[in-house]
Amino acid sequence: MAMKVKEVADLVGISVRTLHHYDEMGLLTPDETTESGYRLYSQDNLDTLQQILFFKELGFPLKQIKDIISNPSFNRQEALELHRQMLLDKRRRLDQMIDTVDATIQHHKGEITMTNKEKFAGFDFSQNPYEEEARERWGNQKVEQSQAKLKNKSQEEQTKMMNEMNVIYTRLAELRHGSPASEEAQAAIQAWYDYLNNNFSNYSLEVFKNLGQMYVDDERFTKNIDKFGEGLAVFMRDAMNIFANQQNK
Known part of the structure; x- marks a missing residue:
């Protein structure tokens, strides 16, 4: 109902x-x-x-959640099993934090003595491990498939593909200060879409759009793409989003 x-x-x-x-x-x-x-x-x-x-x-930002659950490869049953494991891990860390709080209270009362290391037991400010796990399962799948296919090609084929990619990126970099919706930008992003589908895998429009978002969310992608021109990753993200939406009409 x-x-x-x-x-x-x-x-x-x-x-x-x-x-x-x-x-x-x-x-x-x-x-x-x-x-x-x-x-x-x-x-x-x-x-x-x-x-x-x-x-x-589990600490995921809403934009990342949207990318994950909209991914065609997203599986609810698999996600539930992952949620359970993540929550068990979180509970173990919280239990450790509670133990640290209890021990600190005793320390301030003079009942026990804590070392500096013991005072910070349970704290973890590293990257969200759950987000990394989810990205590996649902966010980076196409990227990993592409890298595997690239390794299987000959050196000559790889060189040819890299040259083609550089031409596309250079053209997009030239256009990055204009509108990502312009005819020139959309023609260039069409070339990128065709390049990916011809050389690696069948990229649906939704996956193509999510890939563009990853160019901005993942600093490794941003750093490499922006070598062609500062702001290119954001420009490509916007152009890919517009392309996918227009093709779906």
């Missing part, structure tokens, strides 16, 4: 404003909207919302 936005908000314990925001950013769009403008959420929508909240609990 479909549920209205207020009913979903009350069921989950989040605000109506939050659900509206998810809808506006394309993260969670209800399957149905009545003639009166009421959002109606299906059971599938609720299952997706659960996935979103699991990822959010």
Whole structure:
């Protein structure tokens, strides 16, 4: 049975404003909207919302969650199993933090003496390991496939492909100060789309768009792409997004 936005908000314990925001950013769009403008959420929508909240609990930014769950290779059952493992890991770290807090209280009371190392047990400010795991499963799959195919080609073939890629990137770099929606920019990004599909794998428009977002989200991509011209990664992201949306019309 479909549920209205207020009913979903009350069921989950989040605000109506939050659900509206998810809808506006394309993260969670209800399957149905009545003639009166009421959002109606299906059971599938609720299952997706659960996935979103699991990822959010584990520290993923909303933009990254959107990229993950919109990826064609995303598998809900696999994600649930990953969520469980991640939450168990998080619980172990929280238990360690609680032990550190308890020990620190005893230390301040003079009941025990703590070393400086013990005072910081449980703290971890490294990159979110859950995000890295998710990117490996659902965000970087096409990139890994492409790299594997490239290694299987001869040196001559690789050189030819690199030269073709450099020509495309150089052309895009020349256009990066203009509009990514211009005919010239879209023709150049079409060449990039064709290049990827002809040489590596079948890139759907959605995956192509997600790849463009990765150019900006992953600093390794940004650094390499921007060698052709500062701001090129962002320009390509925008041009790829426009291309994919136009082709879907």
